[in-house]
Amino acid sequence: MKKTKNTKVKVMVSIGMLSSIAYLLMLLNFPLPLFPNFLFVDFSDIPALIAALIFGPIAGILVELFKNVLNYVATGSQTGIPVGHIANFLAGIVFILPTYFVYNKLKTKKGMTMALIVGTVTMAGVMSVLNYFFILPAYTVLMGFPDMRNLVVPAVLPFNILKGVIMSAIFMLLFIRMQAWINKFTTVKGA
16 A cells, blocks of 8 residues: 555656656747747657656646646736647647557557657647647637638648657657666556
8 A cells, every 4th residue: 555655656746847847848949940930849748758658648648737837827828818838738748649659559769769750740730730720710819810820731730740850859869768767667557
């Protein structure tokens, strides 16, 4: 009983620490040249992916949620409605979940590469649809921006592909060093 309680506390503390790291990484966002200035790259999905790989998909979702709540509380929003934070949360989830599920089937470096490709393609496709039908119209209605849905194919889709490639490259550098450690935790978790 005590060991189970200690494990739960360790998981909660780990999720809290990874959420804090994700929040800090979210503050270090930057635009990419040639893309609209409302599209930013940050590496805050990396701690969420680590959480998902070690503790399961719910942990990854919680890190995505907590980092966005922290960022919203710290930075706010012009309208009081966190459209950008909701978009970031959704983008993170549609990147980490496919990556987690594919890697869970193929626990190798090649499997992680395939998982990150699937995560990137899924994020780019789903976020294009969500931007066209929900996110960009929400900016138009709530913030008075002009209708920007015509930017989905020439800007949002390639931006999300490039963002996924950049995040995947950085994550792979970490993963190469952490693979044995991650697999040790996932083996214990699955036991």
